[in-house]
Amino acid sequence: MKRNFSPERLQLLLAGFAVVAAVLVLRLFQMQILEKAAYESAANRNRTEMVYQTAPRGIIYDRNGIPLATNEPVFSLIYLPPSREAHQKELNRLAEELSQILRQDPKTILEKLRQARQSREALRIAENLSIPVMFRLSELKPFYPGIDLVLEARRYYPFGPFASHLIGYMGKITPRQWARLKNRNYRMDSRIGQLGLESIFEKQLRGTDGAVKIEVDAQGRIQKILKRLPWKDGRNIHLTIDAIVQRAADEGLRHTATQRGAVIAVDPSNGDILAFAAAPSFDPNALLGADPFSVDYSTFVPSSVPEFDRAISGLYAPGSTFKTIVSVAGINEGKLNPAQIIFCPGYFRLGRRTFLCWDHRGHGNVDFLTAFAQSCDVYFYKMGLLIGADLIEKYSKLFHLGQKTGIALKGEEAGNLFGPETSMKRGKPWIGGDTLNLAIGQGRLLVTPLQMAVVTAALANHGTLWRPQYLSSIDSKDGGEILRENPHQLGFVRVSNKTWNLLDEAMSLVVASGTARGAYIKGIQVWGKTGTAQNSSGKDHAWFIAFAGKPGQAPSIAVSVLVENGGHGASAAVPIARQVIAADFRVGKKSQYQWPKFSPKKIGSSQKGETL
Amino acid sequence: MIGVPRSPVRKSRLDGVFLGSVLSLLILGSLAVFSATHPLPYYHQALERHFSAMLFGLFIFTVAANFAYEVYEDQFWTVYGLVISCLVAVLIVGTVHKGHRSWIQLGFFALQPSEFARVGMILILAAIFDKRALKMEYLSTIFVSLAAIIPIVALIVKQPDFSMTLTLFPIFFTMLFCAGAGWEYLSGLGLFSVTAALMPFLYLFLGSYYPHPGAGSSLYLFMEVFQSKLFEFIFILVLAAIFGAAYYVNFLMRWRLRASLFLAFWLILTSGVLLGIAVSHKLKGYQKSRFTAYINPHSDIHGAAYHVHQSQIAIGSGGFIGKGLFSGTQSQLGFLPERHTDFIYSVIGEEMGFVGAVIVILLYLGMIWRITEIGVNARDRYGYLVCCGIAAMFAFDFILNVGMCLGLFPVAGIPLPLISYGGSSLMASLWSLGIVANVGRRKYALL
DSSP states (O other), X not given: OOOOXXXXXXXXXXXXXXXXXXXXXXXXXXXXXISHHHHHHHHHHHHEEEEEEOXXXXXXXXXXXXXXXEEEEEEEEEEOOOSSOOOHHHHHHHHHHHHHHHTOOHHHHHHHHHHHHHHTSOEEEEOSOOHHHHHHHXXXXXXXXXXXXXXXEEEEOTTXXXXXXXXXXXXXXXXXXXXXXXXXXXXTTOEEEXXXXXXXXXXXXXXXXXXEEEEEOTTOOEEEEEEEEOOBOOOOEEESOOHHHHHHHHHHHHTSSSOOEXXXXXOTTTOXXXXXXXXXXXXXXXXXXXXXXXXXXXXOOGGGSTTOXXXXXXXXXXXXXXXXXXXXXXXXXXXXXXXXXXXXXXXXXXXXXXXXXXXXXXXXXXXXXXXXHHTOHHHHHHHHHHHXXXXXXXXXXXXXXXXXXXXXXXXXXXXXXXXXXXXXXXXXXXXXXXXXXXXXXXXXXXXXXXXXXXXXXXXXXXXXXXXXXXXXXXXXXXXXXXXXXXXXXXXXXXXXXXXXXXXHXXXXXXXXXXXXXXXXXXXXXXXEEEEEEOOSSSSXXXXXXXXXXXXXXXXXXXXXXXXXXXXXXXXXTHHHHHHHHXXXXXXXXXXXXXXXXXXXXXXXXXXXXXXX | OTTSOOOTTOOOOOOHHHHHHHHHHHXXXXXXXXXXXXXXXXXXXXXXXXXXXXXXXXXXXXXXXXSOTHHHHHTHHHHHHHHHHHHHHHHHHOEEETTEEEEXXXXXXXXXXXXXXXXXHHHHHHHHHHHTGGGTTSHHHHHHHHHHHHHHHHHHHHTTOHHHHHHHHHHHHXXXXXXXXXXHHHHHHHHHHHHHHHHHHHHHHHHHHOSSOOTTSHHHHHHHHHHSHHHHHHHHHHHHHHHHHHHHHHHHHTOOOOHHHHHHHHHHHHHHHHHHHHHHHHOOHHHHHHHHHHHSTTSOXXXXXXXXXXXXXXXXXXXXXXXXXXXXXXXXXXXXXXXXXXXXXXXXXXXXXXXXXXXXXXXXXXXXXXXXXXXXXXXXXXXXXXXXXXXXXXXXXXXXXXXXXXXXXXXXXXXXXXXXXXXXHHHHHHHHHHHHHHHHHTSSOOO
């Protein structure tokens, strides 16, 4: 048989194939032996996913152990993005379905789904799901892989708008905060304290988030749970606030005509804040889910938002409440003779200008006590001229007006001193009329309600200015208590006992027979001074400062009340102060002060069931 | 074969290494398909199909191994007619799956005629080259063989099945080479294929690295010109001018090179470039993105590059002995796409590790070695040529598929013969191997 072909070429090709096969083996060796570790970790990254669970924050208690801010267990909807390109239609359909169940705009949901796909991380689509919504979502789960429910802790404020400016609120982390904090285990969907003590004690209150390491398939379906890292609760904080007094203050402000103002109650013996209320306030529960606070700064008026804290940032003329300081100055310096009688015709003439008394009919002949009790302006005009603006300014400085109290809250204002020295510094001449305005707490004199509370406490304890503080103690990590800071003395007004006794008598007369008869409480000794601050914008601001104690004992509460545009101090501010003082002494029926039983639910971090 | 008495009546035995490697590949493949289809919802149905196709394939193998292969040469026109009518039929009654009209629904499974047509094409080319044994050095042989396969190629392109088309040319080229075509024509053809193949690459390369070149830049101008119809025209003219000038220089310098040489070069380059441009414009979006993903793997890790990326992770994470059958996270959790068809080799790499992957390579090497040995020892030129074609078919499918799984080549939808899930591929492969077996069995036969 003649073979009419030469097979060398085929054998050449076989050799070529053998070479290629050898190259393939080398490549396999490189990938599977040399670079195995890198590929292995890539495979593990593929199949494992971390789902984080927000840990319960530390609970904020009042001085009697009533929880003011706690946590509740909630279910959140998370989306585990599939590892491969999902069809746009699929995402659209999912967004559509979810928007119907969650009652959200499909576009925002779609945006979140896309974000999750891009970052390849589990993302929260919705939080705080109701039971019916949860059931409907569970029904969706088989049709849309990647949808899962996770149990977590969510901040809960059981009393809604309650000391809201002090406690503050939690909100979504802002992009700027996220950039700063991402190395401290904050995630893009984390909540962070945005105001008040939620913000100031963020580090202490925040717990360590738990995590569930799960195995997922390419569609994002959960295969099994690989590991659970339990969360750690945050540290509890105990406040000096008395919830019952606080409630009286909050409710009092809410029932005013303008619903704007501030009430602060402190313990004159150490500066502990018993109530800290500002209105308008807000419900921090409602802000939990809201997007970062964003405002148009071109037209932004700070006092227009509920977050504006009138207690520390609101500046008002003290009005007649300032007569307390004028009196201290006058009596102590011997310029004011309490027995001297002055005739009040209802007005006072200085040069060509006429200064009116608040009561245009006039008070007739008045001595110091009557003038103080009736808040006669003409008496204080005359006394102001006698004492001199320099001394009044010196005493207002002694009482720390024009200086921050140093309370541990953001946004405190220092206010504005008013007097010849301050005016000179600002290059303004001091004229006689200014002294008259200063004597009745008007003019450019500006104080915050908190400053007035500190002054009131000093009047109550005869001279000690305490820095107001709200923090009683913080639990340490292992459950013990870290002792509170010692009370901090801002200053001491050193005046004669005679001065204090006379002022006490005058202030008790205000309640007994003067402008603040509405503050009388049976069985409790109340001292006070009303104020009506004129202002250029609308109705007068109503002031009332008061302190009270059981008869024969040292005063145990000092209150400062301001009602913005409330009109006459006596009518708008006094009832609130009375309510607050009555609450502090638990006057009246016991049932009135019984607190609704509320015990925070314990949330286990590893509850088993349908959810993670 | 020293010491073996040559006797015309001696019956040769089946080649043990050949049969052994084929059966081992089938067993390994079945294990891999078992594991890869396991997470599928239609798991049982898939396995039923696969194993019935394998049984039927083994039956075809046995028949083909006992069926005198010369009949395919004698019945050249019947084979040709069958191939063409199959391919025409699929265009008329075929069902569309993933955008290709490549399947004919036959009761409980779909047949892919192009798989069989490919084996048919090898038989046809072998017959042509055998008949023109004395004219192998001639250019006409190339044109005749091209003319014979162009209808087949065109019908497969029409489906459109570019991956299958892609595998036809290396087979053609190998057979032409082994049949003894002239070196000058082979190199001319090679130049043509390289220019034609380079054009889409260049086009996509520029497009992926400079998606938005600045207006006015020279690159922008180039892309503009490249994408315009004018380019083809200008290019032909410029090339013609260059070759004309070259010929003129040749004439002046009295090098005495033939004019036809210059003409041929010009023709080859021009037609190569034109074909390349035509293919670039014809490519579908996903095919373009596969090329782009290959050229620039970091371009789109979720899209086109995803397949290769996941395949590499699967193989690399397999390590030396693999994660074990049914335990590969990449394949079982669905990260590996097309795991039971095109990426079955990645499943082997992940679950059976370096050991399994190298065994597959060695079995393939053994099988192709035995096919070439059978071809070398075939009793006639036709048998030799058939073995050449079949060896080339397996070799190129293997290289392209494994190269793709390892990330060495762009993604092309080519299954790994004998291992991938797919009845038509399995049956056509076993048919072709049956033919090889017959060539081997009858190397001494008279009839």
